[in-house]
Amino acid sequence: MPTNSPVKDDEIDLLELFRRMGRTLLKWLQAAGRAFLVSFFFLLKNSFILALSILLGAGVSYLFKWTSKPFYKSEITIKSNTISNDEMIPYINKLNLFLKEENLTAVASSLSTNPEKAETIRDIEAFWIIDMNNDSIPDFSDYRNKHNVYDTVNVRMKDRFVIRAEVSDPEDLILIRNGILYYINNNPVFQQKNDFRLKQNNEMLARLNYDINQLDSLQKIKYFEETRNRKPEEGGQMIFLQEQKTQLLYEDIYKLYKIKQKLDLENNLYPEIVTIINEFYVPNKRHNGGYYFGKVMIPLSFGLTLLFLILYKNRKKLREIYKRY
Numbered sequence: 001m002p003t004n005s006p007v008k009d010d011e012i013d014l015l016e017l018f019r020r021m022g023r024t025l026l027k028w029l030q031a032a033g034r035a036f037l038v039s040f041f042f043l044l045k046n047s048f049i050l051a052l053s054i055l056l057g058a059g060v061s062y063l064f065k066w067t068s069k070p071f072y073k074s075e076i077t078i079k080s081n082t083i084s085n086d087e088m089i090p091y092i093n094k095l096n097l098f099l100k101e102e103n104l105t106a107v108a109s110s111l112s113t114n115p116e117k118a119e120t121i122r123d124i125e126a127f128w129i130i131d132m133n134n135d136s137i138p139d140f141s142d143y144r145n146k147h148n149v150y151d152t153v154n155v156r157m158k159d160r161f162v163i164r165a166e167v168s169d170p171e172d173l174i175l176i177r178n179g180i181l182y183y184i185n186n187n188p189v190f191q192q193k194n195d196f197r198l199k200q201n202n203e204m205l206a207r208l209n210y211d212i213n214q215l216d217s218l219q220k221i222k223y224f225e226e227t228r229n230r231k232p233e234e235g236g237q238m239i240f241l242q243e244q245k246t247q248l249l250y251e252d253i254y255k256l257y258k259i260k261q262k263l264d265l266e267n268n269l270y271p272e273i274v275t276i277i278n279e280f281y282v283p284n285k286r287h288n289g290g291y292y293f294g295k296v297m298i299p300l301s302f303g304l305t306l307l308f309l310i311l312y313k314n315r316k317k318l319r320e321i322y323k324r325y
Contacts, residue, residue, distance in 0.1 A: 072170045092183075110179070129160055171282075
């Protein structure tokens with residue numbers, strides 16, 4: 001008996017613990033069920049007023065739409081050939097700083113336009129392009145600038161970035177496109193770096209052409225020596241006194257040719273500081289339409305109406321609490 005009683009007590013305590021947990025879980029489920037039923041019938045009872053609040057939010061949204069000036073959004077994708085994106089993106093975003101400060105003179109000077117046209121520009125901002133799974137395929141633009149720079153799987157693309165523009169007139173997108181190119185190409189530091197890049201490429205191409213010719217001549221000499229060292233055998237067959245691995249020169253030549261082709265491609269296709277990959281598209285609809293205001297005004301109107309109904313229904317309890325404290 002003395003040895004079995006602790007075991008029985010432990011079993012009883014464990015069963016009591018499970019019973020209490022079951023009762024607590026049952027109370028929670030009952031409370032959640034009651035809350036769901038109360039909420040459901042409350043919404044059903046006040047469905048007419050809540051529906052009116054949704055219609056009111058939609059009406060206010062369309063009122064804002066017709067009373068506000070329209071603006072349009074578009075974006076352009078640019079490849080930076082000389083300057084890294086770490087340096088290019090902050091440089092582009094200086095235009096956004098000028099616009100926030102309403103420094104139209106600086107905007108007009110930077111984009112090579114007049115202040116009247118600069119006044120129609122609402123925003124110009126550059127963003128990183130994110131490559132999911134690091135497969136060199138662009139997936140999305142980091143418009144919120146919240147990408148983790150220490151993420152090694154989803155990385156920022158180094159060879160391109162996006163510029164988003166907001167304008168009052170979509171026809172001004174061509175003006176902004178030319179202005180951005182003017183702003184970039186007239187940076188003296190960027191010009192010097194690009195000229196130096198092209199100069200280095202030309203010097204490397206000259207050296208590659210020389211090395212390819214040297215290897216080609218060496219290949220011909222080795223082939224001549226191999227042919228001369230061949231000795232005829234009885235029966236008309238040939239034997240080799242010295243075996244040379246001339247085919248190894250082909251690998252060296254092809255490696256040099258690949259480097260040469262890459263530099264030729266860079267010089268011919270990307271001779272400028274930047275290259276446009278995707279142009280601005282002309283949007284058919286204004287960005288600040290009914291949906292632009294509705295996604296804010298409808299939930300706001302619905303939420304305020306719901307809060308008012310809850311307070312009105314519990315006004316007696318609230319008065320008691322107020323008097324008590």
